[in-house]
Amino acid sequence: MNRTKDSSTSLRIAIQKSGRLTDKTIDLLEGIGIEFDNYKRNLIVKTRNFDVELLLLRDDDIPEYVQDGVCDLGFVGANETQETGADVTPIRDLQYGKCRLSLAAPKDGEIQSPQDFEGKKVATSYPNLTRRFFEERDINIQIVEISGAVEIAPQLKVADAIVDLVSSGGTLKANGLVELDTILHSQTQLIRTNKELSPGKKELIERFLVRMDGYQKAAKSRYIMMNASTSNVERIKEIIPSMKSPTVMPLADNDMVAIHTVIPLDKFWTVMEELKEAGASDIVMLPIESMIL
Numbered sequence: 034m035n036r037t038k039d040s041s042t043s044l045r046i047a048i049q050k051s052g053r054l055t056d057k058t059i060d061l062l063e064g065i066g067i068e069f070d071n072y073k074r075n076l077i078v079k080t081r082n083f084d085v086e087l088l089l090l091r092d093d094d095i096p097e098y099v100q101d102g103v104c105d106l107g108f109v110g111a112n113e114t115q116e117t118g119a120d121v122t123p124i125r126d127l128q129y130g131k132c133r134l135s136l137a138a139p140k141d142g143e144i145q146s147p148q149d150f151e152g153k154k155v156a157t158s159y160p161n162l163t164r165r166f167f168e169e170r171d172i173n174i175q176i177v178e179i180s181g182a183v184e185i186a187p188q189l190k191v192a193d194a195i196v197d198l199v200s201s202g203g204t205l206k207a208n209g210l211v212e213l214d215t216i217l218h219s220q221t222q223l224i225r226t227n228k229e230l231s232p233g234k235k236e237l238i239e240r241f242l243v244r245m246d247g248y249q250k251a252a253k254s255r256y257i258m259m260n261a262s263t264s265n266v267e268r269i270k271e272i273i274p275s276m277k278s279p280t281v282m283p284l285a286d287n288d289m290v291a292i293h294t295v296i297p298l299d300k301f302w303t304v305m306e307e308l309k310e311a312g313a314s315d316i317v318m319l320p321i322e323s324m325i326l
């Protein structure tokens with residue numbers, strides 16, 4: 034297979050230039066072995082060891098760049114993809130940038146439910162999703178489009194209520210607002226263009242996804258090692274929730290073995306207690322960089 038650098042088959046991936054998604058996306062790309070420099074200063078970044086270049090954009094622009102085929106892939110929140118209505122395909126859900134697009138209004142005010150929005154002014158950076166939500170419920174509202182700091186609009190009397198992203202709810206609370214309903218649950222996604230791609234690019238996307246899937250599986254797993262006496266091995270094997278049979282290796286002490294395996298992270302603490310009770314000692318848990326099964 035020819036893997037020499039060829040700009041016509043180089044993948045172009047859009048990521049957020051500076052914001053909530055940037056560090057996690059950069060960590061992910063570095064975690065799958067893609068090496069690059071100076072992403073803070075440049076808008077296009079060449080990578081050294083994979084046929085891919087990164088385009089650093091405002092997150093709102095990413096779905097349309099991918100739709101138009103300027104970029105082949107993009108890392109962006111589902112909120113932006115849905116708001117723009119871009120013709121792209123989400124191909125992976127990622128575990129960061131989790132938030133929801135919600136309706137909120139001043140605490141103890143006259144708006145207590147979506148029905149109370151009738152005839153009101155609603156400030157938002159998401160006019161399309163907001164309009165659709167209220168149209169579907171036959172509620173007439175006036176949208177005031179604001180690009181940031183939406184939560185202060187009611188205090189400034191610019192609007193009666195808002196539609197904005199919420200995660201912890203801290204920003205709403207700090208501005209005397211309460212959440213009344215949710216329009217959309219969102220998380221970061223990897224989106225792919227629907228434009229026809231060359232066989233070379235399709236192959237690069239496949240290779241990129243194998244790495245990404247390995248990285249994500251690894252993030253949810255831990256490598257564990259423990260020692261046990263030979264007589265306890267069967268009991269311990271029954272407790273271990275691993276996908277495959279564990280590795281059992283003899284130690285210098287004849288009656289003792291080392292047991293190595295990979296388990297889901299969310300099972301580690303409960304299993305660790307049971308393993309100790311079953312006779313395991315010197316239990317070590319290690320993070321895994323990647324898992325290609």
Ligand SMILES: Nc1ncnc2c1ncn2[C@@H]1O[C@H](COP(=O)(O)OP(=O)(O)OP(=O)(O)O)[C@@H](O)[C@H]1O
Pocket residue numbers: 049050051052053054090091092093109110111112113129130131132198199200201219220221
């Ligand atoms: N409070 C939050 N918790 C978790 N994820 C969030 C939160 N707020 C936003 N997000 C997600 O992170 C994305 C980027 O948020 P950010 O605030 O950096 O956007 P922005 O200010 O519009 O940036 P840009 O300058 O790129 O347009 C959002 O589109 C959403 O998917």
Ligand SMILES: O=P(O)(O)OC[C@H]1O[C@H](OP(=O)(O)OP(=O)(O)O)[C@H](O)[C@@H]1O
Pocket residue numbers: 053181182184197198199200201202203204205
């Ligand atoms: O529920 P919370 O955890 O308080 O998060 C919600 C806030 O987070 C986002 O803004 P961000 O902090 O990204 O700043 P921005 O408005 O400048 O984009 C969003 O627009 C809300 O204002």
Ligand SMILES: [Mg+2]
Pocket residue numbers: 091092093
């Ligand atoms: Mg934005």
